[in-house]
Amino acid sequence: MRHFDELIKELQERLVTMGRVAESMIQGALRMLIERNAAIFEEIETKEEEVNELQIEVDDRALKLAALQQPVGSDVRLVFMASRIATELERIADQAINIGQNAKHLLTAPPLKPFVDIPIMSEICQRMVRESLEAFIRRDVELAGQVLAEEDRVDAFRDQIFRELLTYMMADPATIPRAMSLILISRNLERVGDHATNIAEEVIYLVQGRDVRHRHEIETRSIPAAKPGPRDSGR
Amino acid sequence: MVMIQGAPVADATRAGGRAVTDAPRPRDPGGAAPAGVGPVPETVEVPDPLIKIRTVDLFYGASQALKGISLDIPRCQVTAFIGPSGCGKSTLLRCLNRMNDLIEGVTIKGSIHIGDLDIYAPGVDPTALRKRVGMVFQKSNPFPKSIFENVAYGPRIHGMNNRKELADIVEKSLTRAGLWEEAKDRLDHSALELSGGQQQRLCIARALAVDPEVLLMDEPCSALDPVSTARIEELLFDLKKRYAIVIVTHNMQQAGRVSDYTAFLLEGNLVEFNATERMFTKPSLKKTEDYITGRFG
Numbered sequence: 001m002r003h004f005d006e007l008i009k010e011l012q013e014r015l016v017t018m019g020r021v022a023e024s025m026i027q028g029a030l031r032m033l034i035e036r037n038a039a040i041f042e043e044i045e046t047k048e049e050e051v052n053e054l055q056i057e058v059d060d061r062a063l064k065l066a067a068l069q070q071p072v073g074s075d076v077r078l079v080f081m082a083s084r085i086a087t088e089l090e091r092i093a094d095q096a097i098n099i100g101q102n103a104k105h106l107l108t109a110p111p112l113k114p115f116v117d118i119p120i121m122s123e124i125c126q127r128m129v130r131e132s133l134e135a136f137i138r139r140d141v142e143l144a145g146q147v148l149a150e151e152d153r154v155d156a157f158r159d160q161i162f163r164e165l166l167t168y169m170m171a172d173p174a175t176i177p178r179a180m181s182l183i184l185i186s187r188n189l190e191r192v193g194d195h196a197t198n199i200a201e202e203v204i205y206l207v208q209g210r211d212v213r214h215r216h217e218i219e220t221r222s223i224p225a226a227k228p229g230p231r232d233s234g235r
Numbered sequence: 236m237v238m239i240q241g242a243p244v245a246d247a248t249r250a251g252g253r254a255v256t257d258a259p260r261p262r263d264p265g266g267a268a269p270a271g272v273g274p275v276p277e278t279v280e281v282p283d284p285l286i287k288i289r290t291v292d293l294f295y296g297a298s299q300a301l302k303g304i305s306l307d308i309p310r311c312q313v314t315a316f317i318g319p320s321g322c323g324k325s326t327l328l329r330c331l332n333r334m335n336d337l338i339e340g341v342t343i344k345g346s347i348h349i350g351d352l353d354i355y356a357p358g359v360d361p362t363a364l365r366k367r368v369g370m371v372f373q374k375s376n377p378f379p380k381s382i383f384e385n386v387a388y389g390p391r392i393h394g395m396n397n398r399k400e401l402a403d404i405v406e407k408s409l410t411r412a413g414l415w416e417e418a419k420d421r422l423d424h425s426a427l428e429l430s431g432g433q434q435q436r437l438c439i440a441r442a443l444a445v446d447p448e449v450l451l452m453d454e455p456c457s458a459l460d461p462v463s464t465a466r467i468e469e470l471l472f473d474l475k476k477r478y479a480i481v482i483v484t485h486n487m488q489q490a491g492r493v494s495d496y497t498a499f500l501l502e503g504n505l506v507e508f509n510a511t512e513r514m515f516t517k518p519s520l521k522k523t524e525d526y527i528t529g530r531f532g
Contacts, residue, residue: 003472003492067515068491 004069011061011082012137018054018089019133021047023126025096026192030122033103033185034115041100051093058086074206081202085136088195088202092129095195099188102181112168112178118185121157124150125189128196135203147200148212154193161186277519278508281309281496285448285479286331291345293326293335300326302503303345308449308496313471313480315494315511317487319526322500324483328451331481332368333361349449366393369442373454375434377426377441382409382418385426385437389445404444411477412440413470432463436470443474450474452482456489468493487527491515499523 001009025047032040062083065071071079106112128147135143165179201213284307293301301323308314308331316324329335330347333354347354354364366389377385386405387395395401405422409415414436418429426437435455442450456464471480471493484490490497491511498508507514507523518524525531 003469063516064512068512070488070491 004065004071004075007061007065007069008075008078011058011065011079014054014058014061015082015085015089016133016137018051018058018086019129021051021054022089022092022096023129025051025093026099026122026126026129026189029096029099029103030119032100033106034119036107036111038104038107041104044096044100048093048097051090055086055090059083062086074209077206077209081206084202085133085199088198089129092192092195095188095192099185102184102188106178106181109178112175112182117157117161117164118182118189121154121161121186121189124154124157125192125196128154128193129199132196132199132203135200136206139203139207141204141207144200144203144207148197151193151197154190158186158190276305276505276507277523278306278505279496279510279513281307281312283310284308285310285350286481287346287348288327288330289346289348291327291330291343291347293323293330293344294342295338296340300503301330304500304505305345306498306505306508308479308481310448310479311475311477312495313475313482313493314496314498315490316481316483316498316500317485317490317526318500318506319531320485321502323503324498324500325453327498327500328453328481328483331449331451332365332370334370336361366445367447368449368451369445369447370451370453371435371438371442371455374458375431375438377429377434377437379425379427381423382426382429382437383422386440386444389441393445405440408440408444409437411443411474412436413466413473414440430463432459432466435459435463435467439467439470439474443478448479450478450480452480454483454485457485464489487529499526501526 025044028040028044028047032038032044062079065079066076069075128150131143132147134140135147162183165183168175169179198213201211204210204212286308288307289305291301291304292299304323304327316327318324326335330343331349331354335341335343343355349364349367352359352364352367378388380388383402383405386408387401390401390404395404406415406419409418414433417433418437421428426434429437435458439450439455456467459467468489471482474480475495482490482494494511496508497511497514499506499514501522507518507520509519509523513519514523515527518527
């Protein structure tokens, strides 16, 4: 294996670790909420430090790769992307912290209602994070396209949760603080989905050199099956 | 003779007046820089140094080519010398195996130790030294002999005659130089039948055959096409597991790709010696930054 490819592999491994940790943070925040266990927050905070350190490491490695190895073509796209993906994952971890903080607030009062939509929404968002990174590792444009398609579902959940909680708040103003926290959590989850979507867009850029940011709604429907670039066929 | 004195260029240009090196400078205890030495360079301490260069001055007749150079070269790492033409990088490289001895009118001051050996001490045999310090040149220069004989040449002149052992050395050296697979079926063919890149790898194998500790490379890729260059560069990652490698290169990108440490020389002065990744991302001195970004030189 070329020395450069080894460096790239190490860089990717850091991103995969980051993604795994960030995803487990969301899972932890949801467990905190459902099991009504505030102690889990500490675990999430420890993991956030790990993600932060990994972000710095990924950026440092990407910078050195660019300065020392002079990558071109899909290699240079990869190096820039790695740094951007690290930013997205760090923000996902931040959202997990936000969910944890909102959950903490919720745990100070009795439950407002049984959880139905939020666990499903969280599951979708976690899967989006996982699959966006899987698409990155496998250079899988099709899978990236699937992640993009999930974004609408996540948005629909957010709107549905908002409408439902609105009825609670209108019926009984005493539910407002708890309902607001739940709305915020749905918003946090929706942001996680957005960050995963951004990663998926980066993957499409990496593989096809096509920048689909900000207009992927038009293009997701016509994303062709993954066409290996000239370099990928040999890998 | 032009001697650059005074003007502490290094200090004047140091970013924000802050010394950015990670470690204290390698200086001989009590080894004060002699008069006439230029600016104080930014240097970093290397782990496990094999070669210690101390306040080396070199004169070609009356003209001074190296001015008080001090730096350590580590084992099992690649150290690159960079700088514009005439900065003294090749001269410094050739000090390490006393190749400059062959040039008329050269005077060298200071000391260079390889391990415990003071290589300029009286009584040191340059031929024995060159067994420890192999060299590869810009242009491949195989002997007009067979591939086998090219590699076996060094061990032979050092007294090795056993055909079986020679064959083992040839195989091992060609393997380490990444040429065995291409050459094993035509060891008796003339070395001149090989392509340029293969010839250069043959020269590396020839240097390795006498089991050196140090491999000096003077612009080893500048006569090669990009594919052959990439092969040699990849080879360096293997070779440095066993040897201290010192490479002189005009090609800054190459220094970035292959080296662990980089020394930047200018007009015979060492300007900065630093970890390569540091040098190419956050050089300590403005002058280094200007050179590596192509703003002068």
